[in-house]
Amino acid sequence: MARIISQILLLCFAMVSTAMGETGEQLYLDNCSICHGNEGQGGVGIPLALSSFLNQAPDEYIQRTIRYGRPGRVMPAFTHLDDKQIKLISQFVASWRKGPSPVWDETPIKGNPQKGEALYKQYCISCHHAKGQGGQGTGLKFSRPKELPISAPGIGNNGFLHSATDQMIKQVAMHGRKGTPMPSAIRDLGLKESQVDDIVSYLRSLQKPLKSTQQKLDEEPPVLVYDSDYSLKETVANLERAAVGMNFRLIRNQALDYGFVEAEKESTHEEIVFFCNFNFLYEALKLDPRIGMFLPCRITAVERNGKVQVMSINPKRLSHFFNNSELDQACEQMHDTYTSIMEDATL
Ligand code: HEC
Numbered sequence: 001m002a003r004i005i006s007q008i009l010l011l012c013f014a015m016v017s018t019a020m021g022e023t024g025e026q027l028y029l030d031n032c033s034i035c036h037g038n039e040g041q042g043g044v045g046i047p048l049a050l051s052s053f054l055n056q057a058p059d060e061y062i063q064r065t066i067r068y069g070r071p072g073r074v075m076p077a078f079t080h081l082d083d084k085q086i087k088l089i090s091q092f093v094a095s096w097r098k099g100p101s102p103v104w105d106e107t108p109i110k111g112n113p114q115k116g117e118a119l120y121k122q123y124c125i126s127c128h129h130a131k132g133q134g135g136q137g138t139g140l141k142f143s144r145p146k147e148l149p150i151s152a153p154g155i156g157n158n159g160f161l162h163s164a165t166d167q168m169i170k171q172v173a174m175h176g177r178k179g180t181p182m183p184s185a186i187r188d189l190g191l192k193e194s195q196v197d198d199i200v201s202y203l204r205s206l207q208k209p210l211k212s213t214q215q216k217l218d219e220e221p222p223v224l225v226y227d228s229d230y231s232l233k234e235t236v237a238n239l240e241r242a243a244v245g246m247n248f249r250l251i252r253n254q255a256l257d258y259g260f261v262e263a264e265k266e267s268t269h270e271e272i273v274f275f276c277n278f279n280f281l282y283e284a285l286k287l288d289p290r291i292g293m294f295l296p297c298r299i300t301a302v303e304r305n306g307k308v309q310v311m312s313i314n315p316k317r318l319s320h321f322f323n324n325s326e327l328d329q330a331c332e333q334m335h336d337t338y339t340s341i342m343e344d345a346t347l
């Protein structure tokens with residue numbers, strides 16, 4: 001008995017001590033190291049331990065970046081971490097810095113955004129792409145060439161613009177980042193300081209109000225539903241015809257409770273139509289293998305009290321889990337396909 005009690009006490013102690021001992025390092029290892037490397041050396045994510053980065057990036061910038069992420073790019077918004085945890089992580093990242101944090105200076109820069117746009121197109125677009133959307137090829141499709149250490153970040157990205165001050169953007173552009181492909185606009189590109197101000201004003205003009213991922217998610221219903229005036233059997237036949245009409249191959253149909261009950265007891269009030277377009281499938285899998293969890297495409301037809309409905313998952317809602325802009329496009333295409341098939345079948 002005494003042994004059991006002492007074991008329970010030990011267990012409680014272990015639980016309390018891990019809860020109390022949540023360190024910035026542990027949080028970093030749990031949430032960030034997979035992309036930024038155990039020692040901030042970089043990987044899928046930008047290197048964070050470089051002094052040329054840390055001497056430009058105030059702690060506040062690091063905290064906001066963790067909070068807002070880079071919507072549509074690989075860097076997630078860490079909505080599940082609270083302010084205290086985010087602070088601990090940023091302190092841990094800042095511990096790689098030799099000196100103090102650069103000052104957080106919100107003094108706006110007033111350049112000429114039209115001139116800035118022209119300069120951006122001439123000097124920055126080759127790496128940061130149109131409207132600062134950032135280089136392609138980071139992320140989960142493993143397509144980044146090995147010799148390209150860093151893909152240029154999205155500097156017109158709303159998450160970046162809400163995290164960085166004008167002064168910080170100017171510092172990075174003026175001095176570049178030693179140890180990365182990011183050049184100095186003054187030294188390497190021969191620009192004047194006033195021209196850098198113009199570019200900063202152009203980038204700032206791309207900023208939009210912040211919308212949380214959760215908010216965007218809430219606007220998309222999780223399931224797409226349409227009423228059908230046809231019988232269940234007719235509705236299923238309509239779905240099949242509509243899917244084939246949109247270049248899909250029918251794979252199989254099955255009762256919703258298939259596998260859960262004996263065949264003769266399967267419900268005749270629900271039927272799932274599985275279909276697939278192999279070109280789309282291969283393209284989507286190349287973008288992100290996790291999309292395989294939601295394929296092949298399926299639409300369910302259900303009859304309740306004589307009323308027939310067709311429904312599918314909403315691919316747009318799914319795409320928010322991935323935070324990958326190319327996959328967002330694929331999911332949007334899937335969403336439009338699902339809605340046309342269901343509209344067609346119930347018309
Ligand atoms: C799934 C991969 C991934 C994870 C996880 C991740 N990041 Fe990132 N992070 C990136 C990528 C990729 C970028 C570059 C953003 C871009 O391309 O626009 C980035 C950018 C950043 C930046 C901006 C760097 C700069 O040069 O200004 C900071 C700061 C950052 N991440 C910190 C973190 C921290 C701290 C965590 C953990 C809480 C984290 N990241 C987790 C992929 C990731």
Ligand code: HEC
Binds near residue numbers: 125126155
């Ligand atoms: C040769 C490619 C290249 C060119 C040209 C280039 N950049 Fe960059 N830029 C990068 C890379 C790569 C990074 C990421 C550096 C790192 O790892 O910290 C970067 C980072 C930045 C950042 C910091 C973003 C962040 O997430 O912290 C800013 C701001 C920036 N660049 C602005 C500009 C501007 C303005 C120009 C044009 C005057 C420009 N860049 C031209 C490659 C380039």
